[in-house]
Amino acid sequence: MRGNRAFVGLLLLPALFFLIVFYVYPTVFNLQNSLTDLSLFGLRRGGRWVGLRNYVDTVWLTLISVSVRIVLGLLLALLVNSDTLRRWRLATLFHVILIVPWATPPIVAVVIWRWMLDPRAGVVNKLLMVSGLVPEPVAFLSDVTFVWPSLITIITWNTLPLVTLTFLASLKAIPSEVLEAASVDGASKLRSVWHVVLPHLMPAVVVMTLMSTFWTFNNFVYVWLTTGAGPGLYTNVMATEVYLKAFVDGRMGYSSALGIVMAAIMTAFGLLYLRFVVRRELREAF
Amino acid sequence: MRAEPTPAIETRPLAHPVARRRRAVRPGELLLLATALVSAIVLVYPTAWVFFASFKTQETLFSGEFADYTLENYRRLFASGFGVHIGNSLVISLAAVLISTFVSVIAAYVFSRRRFRWKATIFGGVMLGQTFPWIILVTPVFILFARLGLLNTYLGIVVCYVAVTIPFSVYLLVGYLESVPRSLDEMAIIDGCPPFLVIWRIVFPIMLPGVVATATYAFLLCWSEYLFALALLTRTEMKTMPLVLYAFFGEHTTEWGQVMAAAALTALPPLLLFLPLQTKLSAGLAAGAVKQ
Structure with a gap:
């Protein structure tokens, strides 16, 4: 069907x-850029991999x-x-709260959260002081x-609901006969949570693990806006390092090289995602 | 399967009397309810507080007082020209969502209903867009846009947002289409209906709930996008709300009232959109994960 192909x-x-x-052209651009300066190889300086620390921080x-x-989403x-x-008819209310x-x-x-965590006016410090848990503001x-626990708190607060709502939707799909059968037995x-509910939730856990891996690994906004990669460069993850090198230090080649490494790692995860999520979900279409 | 229906029915009468005695709370339940209460407070307090604080005066902002509510923060915010940025955010997000959803619906139809060579490969390529680090797109796109004169234009940032929302939208829409029976559109094609009309007149109306949910996600993504806006919109009068909110935050940290008013206005549209749609949205996203 030639007509079909053209259509x-x-x-x-x-x-x-x-x-x-937006994706292919920039990738080619970055590759070219990282190779013209030989920066992809230049990431290894004096026997040490420059950028390794950012990588380790990002992975953690x-x-x-x-x-x-x-x-937390499961719980x-x-x-x-x-x-x-x-x-107590609170389940529906909780759906709204999670939104x-x-x-x-x-x-x-x-x-x-920056306001809430502020040492002088922040409510978190006020609570800690009043309850006597800390002698002076943190x-x-x-x-x-x-700084890391604070960042993780902020990211978790903002992204936990999506994970929870997905698990809830998956929980609702457990046939009630299955649970009743378990309790009859x-x-x-x-035990029924462990042997019946959790196995049922596994597909949703896989989807959310992979998706939130992409979102966190690639994310620039949370770290940049919360700490600006600081104090010093203590929270400098790969995304902020790519940005800093390109726009602050003007070292495009290095920035591109690091970006290519990021893209390569995420493509590897992306292939897992295709294999285990997309393929299974859209089985009929292919 | 050895699920015998009779014992299941027999357990029912046991469950009911407990349900009726609602006042009698067991210690275990109390613990659950307390945990639920604490979780609810942690989840809602920060956002609720922003709206609350945006109506407080500079003097009472930091105290717990419930007196002195004022519109002064909003008045001063608009006096400083914040209205322009609300307009920018609305125009850019709405235009991007319309184009992106339109393009994605067509692509999703093709991926879901048509057979062609390289289909799995092309679809996989589109899906990998979801896993791509946006940060590495910024420099090349900036240079490309500078050459084409698209920096600081609606067109430029809209094109950019369309591109970044397509992969996720296509993913969601193909998921929805898979749950729509094929017989309807296949029958129309056999009856000789032109393919484009099939998409528009038959497929689109059936998948409308999915389209609405997808568009809502895309809207949230565009509305709160910061990175591309930071790079591509440098002139003040072109900036979107997130950029200006953060600039406010950095510059006048003494003007907390204005920061809170700007934050409240930035959070309001997504909340208004999401709250009515809540159950549908989460069910839609989980559709694939739920399917066994």
């Missing part, structure tokens, strides 16, 4: 045009905040879905002990 091409053209201009941030999100979803909350942080734009989330965003609550 399909025509229909896909608009979407592919945008994607080629991603690993921890993704785990926190998945675990929160189980809580909202529990018989108790349903009986609030999710719909709050990241920039607003950062502004609020500088959450400029003290190296607290004499399984305790905990």
Whole structure:
């Protein structure tokens, strides 16, 4: 069907045009840029990989905040879905409550949390002082002990609802006969969560783990707006390093090289995503 | 399957009396309710506080007082020209969402309903757009736009937002289309209906709920986007709300009232859009994950 091929091409053209201009062209540009300066090789200086520290920090941030999100998301979803909350008719209310942080734009989330974590006026410090947990205000965003946990708190607050709502939707899809059968067989609550509910949630856990990995690994906004990669360069993740090198230090080649490394790592994860999520979800289409 | 229906029914009467005695709370339940209360406060307090604080005067902002509500913060915010930025954000986000959703609906139809060579590869390529680090697009796009004279223009930033929202929109829409029976549009094609009309008259109306949800996501993405706006919109009169809000935050940290008013106005449209759509949105996103 030649007519079919031309028609399909025509229909896909608009979407592919945008994607080629915005993804393929910049990738080629970055590759070229990183190779003309030999920066891709220049990332290794004097036997040490420059940029490795940013990489390690990024991996840690991603690993921890993704785990926190998945675990808290699961717990929160189980809580909202529990018989108790349903009986008190709080489950619906919780759906609405979960929308609030999710719909709050990241920039607003950062502004609020920076305000809340402020050493002088922030409500978190006030609470800590009143309850006598700390003798003097904590500088959450400029003290190296607290800056990572603070960042992870902000990211988690803003992104946890999406994870939780996905798990909740998945929980609702468990046929009630399955759970009833488990309780008839004499399984305790905990055992049925472990053996029936969690296995059922696994596909959703895989989707959310992969998606939040992309979102966190690639994210520039949270770190940049919250700490500006500081104090010093203590929270300089890969995304902020790419930005700093290109726009502050003017070292385009280095910036491009680091960007290519980022893209390569995410493409590897992307292939997992294609294999385990997209392929399975859209099985019938292919 | 050995799920016998009779015992399941027998357990029912046991569950009901507990449900009826709602006042009697067991310690375990109390713990659950307390956890729920704390979670609810942590989730809602920050955003609620912004709206609350935006109506307080500079003097009472930091105290817990509930007196002295004022529109002064908003009045001064608009006097400083914030209205222009609201307009910019609205025009850019709405235009980008319309174009991106239109393009994505067509692409999703093709991926879901048509067979052609390289389909899996092309679709995979589009999906990889979701995993791509935007930060590395900034420099090349900036240089390209500078050459084409697209910096500080609506056209430039709209084109950019269309491109970054397409992959996720196509993903969601193909997911929705998979849940729509094929028989309808296939029948129309057999009846000799022109393919473009099939998309517009048959497929589009059926998948409208999915289209609305997808457009809402795309809107949230464009509305709160910071990185591309930072690079591509450098003239003050072109800037969107997130840029100006952050600039406010940096410059006059003493003007907390104005910062809060700007933050409240930035958070308001997504909240208004999301709250009514809540259950549909989360169910839609999870559609793929829920399917076994």
